[in-house]
Amino acid sequence: MGDSPYQQLGLKRVINASGKMTALGGSAQHFEVADALRDAAQHHVELRELRDIAGYRVAERAGAEAACITTGAAAGIAVGVAAMITGNDEQAVRKLPRVDGLADEIVLQSGHDVDFGALVTQMVGLGGGRPVVAGNTEGVTVDQLQEALSDRTAGLLFVQSHHTRQAAGVTLAEMIGLGRRCGIPVLVDAAAEENLSEYVAAGADLVTYSGGKAIGGPTVGFIVGSRALIEACELQNIGIARAMKVGKEQVMGLLAALDRYPGDSGWPDRLQALFNGLSGIPGISISVEDDLAGRNIRRVGLSMSSNESLEDLVRHLHGGDPAIYTRNHQLKDGLLLFDVREVAHQDIDVIISRVSDFVTLNV
Numbered sequence: 001m002g003d004s005p006y007q008q009l010g011l012k013r014v015i016n017a018s019g020k021m022t023a024l025g026g027s028a029q030h031f032e033v034a035d036a037l038r039d040a041a042q043h044h045v046e047l048r049e050l051r052d053i054a055g056y057r058v059a060e061r062a063g064a065e066a067a068c069i070t071t072g073a074a075a076g077i078a079v080g081v082a083a084m085i086t087g088n089d090e091q092a093v094r095k096l097p098r099v100d101g102l103a104d105e106i107v108l109q110s111g112h113d114v115d116f117g118a119l120v121t122q123m124v125g126l127g128g129g130r131p132v133v134a135g136n137t138e139g140v141t142v143d144q145l146q147e148a149l150s151d152r153t154a155g156l157l158f159v160q161s162h163h164t165r166q167a168a169g170v171t172l173a174e175m176i177g178l179g180r181r182c183g184i185p186v187l188v189d190a191a192a193e194e195n196l197s198e199y200v201a202a203g204a205d206l207v208t209y210s211g212g213k214a215i216g217g218p219t220v221g222f223i224v225g226s227r228a229l230i231e232a233c234e235l236q237n238i239g240i241a242r243a244m245k246v247g248k249e250q251v252m253g254l255l256a257a258l259d260r261y262p263g264d265s266g267w268p269d270r271l272q273a274l275f276n277g278l279s280g281i282p283g284i285s286i287s288v289e290d291d292l293a294g295r296n297i298r299r300v301g302l303s304m305s306s307n308e309s310l311e312d313l314v315r316h317l318h319g320g321d322p323a324i325y326t327r328n329h330q331l332k333d334g335l336l337l338f339d340v341r342e343v344a345h346q347d348i349d350v351i352i353s354r355v356s357d358f359v360t361l362n363v
Contacts, residue, residue, distance in 0.1 A: 013322035015347045019297075019339035020192065022072075022117060024325060026212030026219055028342055029253065030263065033217060036256035040249045047248060054251050055230070058222050061258055062207075063197040066230035069251055072221040073191035074116070074123050075244040076208025077157070080187045080223055081106055081127030082240055083206070083232035084155035093239040097128040103154040106187075107132045109140040111169050112159035120159060120189070126240065129154065139168030142178055149182060159189045160199070161293060176203040185229060191221075194262070194295055200224055206233070211250075214295075217257030220250040270340040270348055274300050277352035283359050289337060292329075299327065300338040302355070309362065310336050316358045317351075324351055 007013055016024045029037070051069055058067035070076045085104050086092035092102060106129040113133050114120050121131040134140050134148040145156075158175050170178075172188065179186040185205035193199075194214040199207040206225035211217035223233055237245070271288070278286045284304055291297040304310050310331055317324035327337035338351065 015322050015324045015344075015350060016342040017338040017340065017351060018325040018327045018342075020213035020342060021325075022212075024342075026210070027216045029218060029257070030216060030260060032260055033253050033256045037218060037249045037253040040252035043248075045248050050248060050251055051234070051246075054255055055222075055234075057255060058258065059224055059230075061196055062200055062224040064200045064207075064224035064230075065227040067222050067224045068230050068233040069246050069254065070208070070221040070223060070241070071244045071246055071250075072212070072219060073189060073208045073210040074118060074221075075241070076221050076223045077120065077123035077187070077189055078127040079233050079236050079241050079244070080206045080208055080225075080229075081124050081129040081155065081157075082236045083229050084185050084187065085128050086235070086239075087228075087232050088235060090235065090238070093235050096236075096239050097126065099128050103152045104128055104130050105132045105150060105152045106130065106155050106157050107134060107145065107148045107153055108157040108159070109133070109145060109169050110135045110137050111140070111164050112157065114159060114161065114164055116161065116191070120157070124157065128240075135169075140170055142170055142174050145170055145175070146178060146182070149184065153182075153184055156184055156186045157189065158186060158204075160193055161189065161191065172199070172202060172204070179205070185226075192293075192295075196224075205229055211254040211257060215254070215257050215261050216263070218250050218253040220246060220254045222254070265341075266345070267341045267343075268298075270343055270345055271298060271300060273345070273348045274338055274340055274343075274351060277348065278302060278355060281352075281356050281359050284355070289335070297339070297341070300340070302336045302338070303334050307331060307334055310334065312362065313355070313358050317354055320354060322347075322350065324354060 020027050054069050055067040085102055106124045110133050124131045132148050134145045156179050158172050176186050187206040188199045188204045190207050191210045192213040206229050208223045211220040287301040289299050289301040327339050
């Protein structure tokens with residue numbers, strides 16, 4: 001395997017067994033997507049027309065009335081919130097994040113007040129919204145959510161993510177029902193979700209996705225939803241979205257990724273190969289784990305006699321060359337996860353060998 005451009009800069013090669021993580025660059029693009037980026041970079045285009053055509057194609061794929069291309073799902077929260085506050089009022093768009101008396105409260109449940117590498121509530125603030133958090137991490141009811149509404153409520157926000165934490169939360173269906181009864185739009189953050197039509201079909205008014213995670217595109221995203229709100233999202237390009245503008249290359253890369261999505265996935269075979277290889281190492285326990293957020297993803301789980309040993313293993317894998325990044329969300333529960341979706345087949349043996357080396361020296 002030849003050196004990557006990052007190795008040529010003096011950086012270590014990375015084996016990404018963590019998943020489609022922003023910190024590791026999202027997805028490694030298929031050559032068809034990479035070619036689309038390269039080709040787009042070599043030509044000029046009227047960006048307004050390109051955004052219109054791309055929005056139409058994304059909306060058609062999602063079964064939505066319209067779509068707006070963004071720099072990512074987090075930008076989609078800010079832009080979506082801004083749209084719910086300003087509508088098509090150009091003067092208001094140009095004043096954001098100041099709202100000057102407009103309804104600006106965005107209600108979400110406590111368990112969805114998460115840090116995904118940045119705070120969801122900060123993304124709300126960037127769009128001019130004022131977060132109102134209902135309930136607590138132990139739970140929230142529909143009545144509590146409704147009590148948080150006021151004449152300044154501009155929208156409801158629902159976060160669909162493994163980051164959310166709530167023993168007894170309000171479901172999306174319940175939140176959409178509340179929004180319908182009260183005439184308040186619902187924005188869903190579905191950043192890493194795989195199903196492009198589920199949330200629109202469920203009745204969400206706006207849904208923000210990452211194009212660089214499950215879809216396998218470049219660092220880009222999109223919002224799908226009602227035509228009126230998407231028009232308001234597009235209008236934010238003369239306001240806050242100007243600082244989040246999307247290049248022609250990212251738009252074309254997204255369309256290429258959508259054209260081949262979901263594509264032919266070989267990760268179940270790689271999952272089995274890693275499971276088989278690690279199962280032969282004494283001193284560790286190996287399992288196959290379902291995704292906690294309910295997505296159609298399975299991962300290899302590894303447990304040891306102590307959490308401290310697991311943390312040492314993480315440091316061993318990360319500190320080597322190549323650096324192996326694992327999924328560490330459940331370390332406190334005694335479980336280290338390997339997500340193989342971004343792992344090349346030839347790197348499965350590298351992971352097995354490095355785990356075996358650690359166990360031989362430490363267990």
